[in-house]
């Protein structure tokens with residue numbers, strides 16, 4: 139009954155959140171990373187409950203029903219026709235309710251993941267064996283050389299704090315994948331196709347993008363820093379990068 | 387291998403059409419594949435155990451050799467160990483005995499199938515002696531598998547041979563179960579293992595051809611210049627992934643179902659109990675899995691840039707797998723209820739499998755949810771999930787099977803003490819190896835990475851995982867040597883040491899001779915293989 143209620147609430151939530159989302163203004167941007175964390179906690183509770191029930195029953199039974207003498211035989215119940223059906227249908231309904239509840243939560247999180255906020259800054263990402271190239275809206279580019287000397291590696295992906303960042307991604311050779319652990323997002327880059335994801339850097343932070351689709355000998359060395367810095371610093375950095383590039 | 391065995395004659399084994407000998411040949415081949423793939427696993431774990439190249443001087447060599455090991459490890463474990471171990475060895479040896487048949491329907495096709503299997507293993511191993519070892523992971527995604535200098539052909543031909551062996555097996559066993567059951571044996575009197583094999587082979591029959599087609603297209607693209615997967619010439623990069631997982635998700639059930647089938651047998655025998663809600667387990671659980679197995683493959687492409695509607699749709703269908711799998715879990719766990727349980731070695735493995743099944747199955751749930759998977763996909767979390775449910779769970783069920791039926795196959799008892807030490811090494815070892823991977827996976831450790839210099843905080847856990855792997859290696863050595871030594875020198879065993887009610891124990895000697903039964907088997911209408919109260 140609880141699960142049923144939870145499911146109905148779940149469905150109601152999705153419908154209402156869709157309505158809210160449609161009417162909301164863009165100043166309340168939802169952060170995919172937060173949605174992830176929230177949903178993850180919810181699912182963990184579910185897993186602990188399910189695991190707890192099956193695990194505890196198994197342990198209890200293993201203890202309680204150990205054979206008292208070597209010739210003992212079991213005494214499992216003979217189910218009547220109605221019991222056979224009940225033991226199939228009731229668990230199925232419970233599992234189904236749980237599934238729909240999780241599915242509903244999963245769907246609303248998915249909407250956050252896929253709907254890019256209007257004020258997002260767009261960066262083009264190109265993956266190739268084996269490096270990342272980032273191109274900003276003004277055409278300035280940035281990369282990262284894992285084998286470069288200290289101080290000469292390049293800056294990787296630099297973004298301003300407080301602005302959602304939308305990545306438009308493609309590959310020049312094989313499939314790569316843009317995995318950004320800190321912001322809980324990941325999507326493949328493919329030759330001949332364009333994919334997108336977005337993330338929301340809300341405070342200053344340094345993290346790493348790692349390639350998360352197998353792409354050959356240096357797959358595990360295809361990474362670059364992702365730095366979120368204050369808006370003013372970001373603008374300085376971009377201007378400096380643009381000048382460097384003009385000189386190159 | 388029997389106690390009073392005549393002189394060993396190799397050609398008699400190679401040209402045999404006896405399903406029991408064919409089963410043993412499947413067992414030897416798959417354990418050999420397991421051994422080689424296991425050595426690769428140890429090398430992988432050692433490479434990862436410290437930051438920077440551990441088993442090579444420079445990064446490029448470290449990366450290349452790591453990829454070659456990992457390719458072989460994955461491909462061999464799934465295609466050459468688990469699938470043939472479960473549907474080749476276990477089904478061949480025991481399914482005809484369980485249904486009271488003298489052999490399979492087409493004994494000579496059965497022999498062809500095991501030859502193809504051995505050829506597949508040889509081709510896979512040849513990959514190591516040719517100059518350009520395949521390095522494409524067991525998934526073989528293009529364009530990389532086409533552009534690489536490695537010899538993708540060896541992967542393709544291995545898949546062809548093993549796939550063909552499996553299709554022949556599927557036809558053979560389905561016909562055998564339909565037409566060769568002992569007189570009087572109705573559908574609801576079959577062993578759970580028989581049902582699990584039937585459903586697994588239905589899946590193989592439907593889906594293997596799709597995999598064969600996909601890898602054949604790789605072959606054409608790489609060596610004949612076609613462009614199935616090349617977008618610059620009008621091909622589609624994602625087509626392969628769709629075809630591959632259209633087979634390979636169902637393939638996880640080809641492993642899961644017979645593994646569960648074995649556990650039902652072991653749990654029922656050592657609880658001296660009937661299966662709890664047999665019909666729900668068979669018709670709801672096993673056939674439910676068959677029904678849903680083909681509609682969920684996109685959960686392996688959540689991060690691949692598939693259209694949103696299909697990513698959400700397949701989230702729902704993937705979550706729905708919990709219905710049949712839940713029914714299977716209830717009837718399996720429920721078989722303990724009011725049992726008379728004893729804890730011999732096969733049962734120890736079976737109980738540990740219940741634990742592994744819970745961890746592996748439950749961690750599948752977050753992965754089914756698209757938004758959560760966008761973070762967890764391609765991390766160590768995935769790695770740990772499928773090792774729990776597939777790697778270790780199914781492997782332990784093969785071990786349970788070998789120990790359970792050891793007295794039947796050899797007429798001798800294994801060494802319980804040695805086996806128990808091996809069991810604890812294995813069980814502790816796998817958990818020490820794989821539990822940390824859940825943790826570092828959530829924290830962002832990517833999968834298929836020999837190098838993690840950007841995440842140095844993961845070094846300790848990688849080191850712990852290597853220790854675990856070494857424990858497992860020791861446990862496996864003990865286990866396999868126990869089998870070999872006991873097969874020749876173990877104490878003689880009685881025909882039914884576990885006092886099971888299943889036909890392979892009650893109606894024939896250990897090991898069964900040619901033709902299996904001394905006189906044709908017939909069963910009563912109220913007979914079942916789990917009839918302990920009579």
Ligand code: HEM
Pocket residue numbers: 525638639641642685686688704705707708711746747748750751753754755759762763764768771772775776
């Ligand atoms: C109980 C329900 C299960 C669910 C909901 C589930 C879900 C998933 C999902 C969504 C993935 C893909 C994750 C990704 O790559 O991003 C995955 C990976 C995997 N699962 Fe499961 N799974 C379940 C059970 C199983 C079982 C029973 C097996 C094997 C017997 C299995 C074997 C695998 C394997 C081998 C992979 C990794 C494949 C690869 O990318 O190489 N899973 N699982």
Ligand SMILES: [Cu+2]
Pocket residue numbers: 313314315349350351352353354356357358360
């Ligand atoms: Cu890569």
Ligand SMILES: [Cu+2]
Pocket residue numbers: 634635638682683685686
């Ligand atoms: Cu799957």
